[in-house]
Amino acid sequence: MGARCARYGAQARSRQPPGGSIWEPPPEPPPDEATLQQRADALAGWTLGEIGARFGWRAPPDLRRHKGWIGNLVELALGATAGSRALPDFPELGIELKTIPVDARGVPRQSTFVCTAPLGDLGDDWSTSWVRKKLARVLWLPILGDGPPGERMVGGAVMWSPDAEEESRLREDWHHLVELVVRGELDQVTGHRGEVLQLRPKGQSAADTSWVLDSEGEWVRAQDRAFYLRPSFTAALLRRALRL
Amino acid sequence: MSIRILEEQVVNQIAAGEVVERPASAVKELVENAVDAQATAIEVSLADGGRERVRVVDDGIGMGRDDAMMCLERHATSKILRAEDLLAVDSLGFRGEALPSIAAVSRFALTTRSRDDDAGVRIRVEGGALRDVSPAGCAPGTTVDVRSLFYNLPARRKFLRARATERHHCVETVLREALGRPQIDFVVRHDGREVLRAPRASDRLDRARALLGPQARALRPVAFSRGSLRVEGLVAPGTIHRSTAAAAVYLYVNGRYVRDTLVRRAVYEAYRGVVPRGRYPLIVLDIRVEPADVDVNVHPTKTEVRFRQPLPLQRALVGGLEEALGGSGSAGPPRSSAVQGPLFGAGDARSAVSAAPPRLSSSREAAGTGGLWEGGRQEPMGGPPAHPDDAGPLPTPVSVPLPPALGAAVPPVVAERPESQLTAAHAPLRSLRLIGMLENRFILCEGEGLVVVDHERALVAQAAARLRRGLSEGGVRSQRLLAPHRLQLTPRQQKQVMEARESLSAIGIDIESLGPVFVIRGVPEPLPALDPARLAGALVDGLPLSSVEDLVPVVAQAACPEPLPPLDPYDARALLAELDEAGEGWESVSLQIPMGELERRIALE
Numbered sequence: 001m002g003a004r005c006a007r008y009g010a011q012a013r014s015r016q017p018p019g020g021s022i023w024e025p026p027p028e029p030p031p032d033e034a035t036l037q038q039r040a041d042a043l044a045g046w047t048l049g050e051i052g053a054r055f056g057w058r059a060p061p062d063l064r065r066h067k068g069w070i071g072n073l074v075e076l077a078l079g080a081t082a083g084s085r086a087l088p089d090f091p092e093l094g095i096e097l098k099t100i101p102v103d104a105r106g107v108p109r110q111s112t113f114v115c116t117a118p119l120g121d122l123g124d125d126w127s128t129s130w131v132r133k134k135l136a137r138v139l140w141l142p143i144l145g146d147g148p149p150g151e152r153m154v155g156g157a158v159m160w161s162p163d164a165e166e167e168s169r170l171r172e173d174w175h176h177l178v179e180l181v182v183r184g185e186l187d188q189v190t191g192h193r194g195e196v197l198q199l200r201p202k203g204q205s206a207a208d209t210s211w212v213l214d215s216e217g218e219w220v221r222a223q224d225r226a227f228y229l230r231p232s233f234t235a236a237l238l239r240r241a242l243r244l
Numbered sequence: 245m246s247i248r249i250l251e252e253q254v255v256n257q258i259a260a261g262e263v264v265e266r267p268a269s270a271v272k273e274l275v276e277n278a279v280d281a282q283a284t285a286i287e288v289s290l291a292d293g294g295r296e297r298v299r300v301v302d303d304g305i306g307m308g309r310d311d312a313m314m315c316l317e318r319h320a321t322s323k324i325l326r327a328e329d330l331l332a333v334d335s336l337g338f339r340g341e342a343l344p345s346i347a348a349v350s351r352f353a354l355t356t357r358s359r360d361d362d363a364g365v366r367i368r369v370e371g372g373a374l375r376d377v378s379p380a381g382c383a384p385g386t387t388v389d390v391r392s393l394f395y396n397l398p399a400r401r402k403f404l405r406a407r408a409t410e411r412h413h414c415v416e417t418v419l420r421e422a423l424g425r426p427q428i429d430f431v432v433r434h435d436g437r438e439v440l441r442a443p444r445a446s447d448r449l450d451r452a453r454a455l456l457g458p459q460a461r462a463l464r465p466v467a468f469s470r471g472s473l474r475v476e477g478l479v480a481p482g483t484i485h486r487s488t489a490a491a492a493v494y495l496y497v498n499g500r501y502v503r504d505t506l507v508r509r510a511v512y513e514a515y516r517g518v519v520p521r522g523r524y525p526l527i528v529l530d531i532r533v534e535p536a537d538v539d540v541n542v543h544p545t546k547t548e549v550r551f552r553q554p555l556p557l558q559r560a561l562v563g564g565l566e567e568a569l570g571g572s573g574s575a576g577p578p579r580s581s582a583v584q585g586p587l588f589g590a591g592d593a594r595s596a597v598s599a600a601p602p603r604l605s606s607s608r609e610a611a612g613t614g615g616l617w618e619g620g621r622q623e624p625m626g627g628p629p630a631h632p633d634d635a636g637p638l639p640t641p642v643s644v645p646l647p648p649a650l651g652a653a654v655p656p657v658v659a660e661r662p663e664s665q666l667t668a669a670h671a672p673l674r675s676l677r678l679i680g681m682l683e684n685r686f687i688l689c690e691g692e693g694l695v696v697v698d699h700e701r702a703l704v705a706q707a708a709a710r711l712r713r714g715l716s717e718g719g720v721r722s723q724r725l726l727a728p729h730r731l732q733l734t735p736r737q738q739k740q741v742m743e744a745r746e747s748l749s750a751i752g753i754d755i756e757s758l759g760p761v762f763v764i765r766g767v768p769e770p771l772p773a774l775d776p777a778r779l780a781g782a783l784v785d786g787l788p789l790s791s792v793e794d795l796v797p798v799v800a801q802a803a804c805p806e807p808l809p810p811l812d813p814y815d816a817r818a819l820l821a822e823l824d825e826a827g828e829g830w831e832s833v834s835l836q837i838p839m840g841e842l843e844r845r846i847a848l849e
Contacts, residue, residue: 045728045763106726156724
């Protein structure tokens with residue numbers, strides 16, 4: 001968790017809660033997938049404010065300067081350990097946790113960040129790519145509401161792996177996007193490319209750049225990107241899992 | 245002009261014309277090859293209705309280089325060896341004609357790799373002429389890429405239909421294969437868009453429900469055997485029918501989709517008097533006979549077969565299907581304990597129709613076009629189906645004895661209680677002819693008089709039946725909610741809910757306490773439209789609800805949407821059929837005004 005969240009995260013636990021009740025210690029990492037699913041199920045229906053109060057976390061008034069607050073809180077409540085390392089959130093289980101803000105009909109409000117994509121090292125093959133590793137097994141946790149973070153509610157959790165069709169669509173997009181980068185056609189790599197997967201600049205990493213070859217074969221510095229899942233893709237998987 | 249031997253390329257093109265009539269023929273042959281190659285996933289990509297491109301990718305056993313070269317020779321096959329093997333064909337293909345035929349009339353590429361090889365091979369053929377053979381990096385399995393079909397036969401290309409038509413034929417071809425093989429993943433894309441998707445299914449029923457639309461919900465498994473004949477499949481009640489046989493009647497012989505007239509007539513005969521005139525029952529049947537008893541080598545496309553003993557087979561089929569639809573109940577898999585008697589009561593419907601007085605029959609015919617619902621679906625359910633190949637009764641039709649209770653044209657209960665005017669309908673609901681809706685509140689039907697079914701009560705009874713069925717199977721599954729519903733309860737209500745938690749869980753309601761707040765996280769899976777807020781209100785109003793018996797009516801009532809959803813004739817038939825099948829509560833949802841009562845009222849007026 002970044003320092004900017006200190007007032008609203010673990011560092012905010014400087015005082016006992018009113019009434020003298022005891023904050024819960026964060027749970028140990030889940031030993032298996034079933035336990036993780038149970039924990040996620042048990043969060044459904046709680047507001048983020050209520051979950052935060054259990055662990056002594058105060059909810060920020062908004063997420064403009066606390067972008068990772070929801071993810072960090074949920075990771076804490078579920079016993080995730082990987083933090084911001086380049087590992088799945090539950091490394092022993094190989095499961096990635098993704099919170100996904102949705103409206104009341106289950107339509108995602110935004111695209112879903114998958115992983116950063118340093119342009120100089122996108123990988124050679126889909127089968128060994130970070131995107132595939134990150135999406136091999138995902139616990140989707142819908143977050144309902146768009147008011148103050150503390151009032152938003154956790155929805156029904158979905159444990160998911162891409163089926164053959166989903167993986168094939170992801171693979172096709174990944175190859176297409178990586179090929180554009182490798183050919184130096186960076187100006188072609190925009191948010192419009194990719195049916196289910198996008199490669200576009202990541203908000204917080206605007207300063208991160210890599211040396212890449214452009215289409216003329218010249219080395220140029222280019223802003224690093226990140227892979228995102230389109231909302232239509234995540235909407236479809238939620239729709240199917242939750243029979244919306 | 246003197247007589248001469250044709251060039252091989254011309255011979256190939258002529259032969260190709262028999263096997264490859266249109267893009268869908270290529271799709272069929274290539275998908276069948278993939279099935280024979282033990283594929284577990286088959287992906288079909290089409291461009292421009294298949295006219296520009298048909299690509300079939302499978303993950304089957306693939307081929308080595310030599311086999312790949314050999315398979316493009318005419319009459320080269322791994323599936324039979326000797327003439328006598330033709331009598332026991334157990335693969336879909338065997339003639340060794342498909343690939344060379346397709347390659348003769350297209351720009352063709354075959355990429356394949358066997359599981360034992362480190363690398364694959366790619367072979368390109370244009371108009372039957374070998375262009376290139378090269379090593380290829382590919383996964384085990386086979387990819388056949390057919391571009392520009394009939395590019396060298398402009399006359400044939402000119403006869404291809406519109407893009408949408410060709411696309412439809414291609415998709416329908418894959419659908420038929422997919423229906424017969426639930427264990428294989430099928431995907432079809434057209435111009436990059438997915439148009440059919442059939443993920444691996446646990447059984448044929450799941451596969452059919454994924455592919456055949458909402459009507460497939462009414463399908464039920466059926467299985468019977470007569471001697472060496474074994475039949476498995478899915479049958480729908482007579483209330484579920486479609487306008488074309490191609491989209492309704494899916495017949496397989498030893499796993500091969502066929503258009504066999506003999507089998508079709510057996511099906512139509514079994515549904516005679518149940519399905520309206522000119523309509524076709526929704527049915528999927530796989531008929532298993534000894535390979536030696538059927539000849540599949542009738543036509544290059546292999547959709548026609550010849551049986552060694554057609555008439556006994558036809559009789560056995562009719563008898564078995566009639567029994568499954570409405571007979572003694574010896575056919576079919578084990579049923580839910582809630583379901584008694586015939587699968588759908590179609591036999592009852594047939595009996596009711598055949599037992600109806602002539603006057604009623606003629607009035608039905610006269611009323612055939614005058615219903616509140618427009619269109620051909622107004623047909624009465626009686627009368628023989630007028631199928632093109634239904635030239636007359638079968639040589640030895642199987643008779644179905646009428647249950648004595650249904651033999652009477654007028655229900656005795658009405659005769660004995662004339663003062664009651666309105667009585668509960670007691671004929672099976674599916675046997676009624678739908679007339680229309682009254683203010684979306686009442687379903688009006690013609691039975692032995694006018695039958696009025698209360699829409700709301702029918703929906704409640706349907707929900708209750710689904711819950712009871714789930715309970716009889718060990719508990720109702722819960723469907724997780726996207727948005728759990730929170731409710732504030734008084735301490736007394738909290739205690740009552742906690743006491744009822746076990747029953748709530750048995751009925752599929754996942755409710756948890758978050759201190760004073762309770763949250764509903766899951767609702768009964770068979771009631772997907774159940775609004776959790778409405779459920780919460782009903783539960784709180786109904787407390788205390790300690791037993792499952794208390795809960796069923798409360799939850800069923802909450803599951804009834806408000807306002808009532810519009811009901812079209814198909815939904816109405818499905819609703820009535822489901823109630824009949826459940827054998828539950830339909831007498832409480834309908835009223836019958838006997839013809840005599842109507843006539844008496846009109847006379848008084």
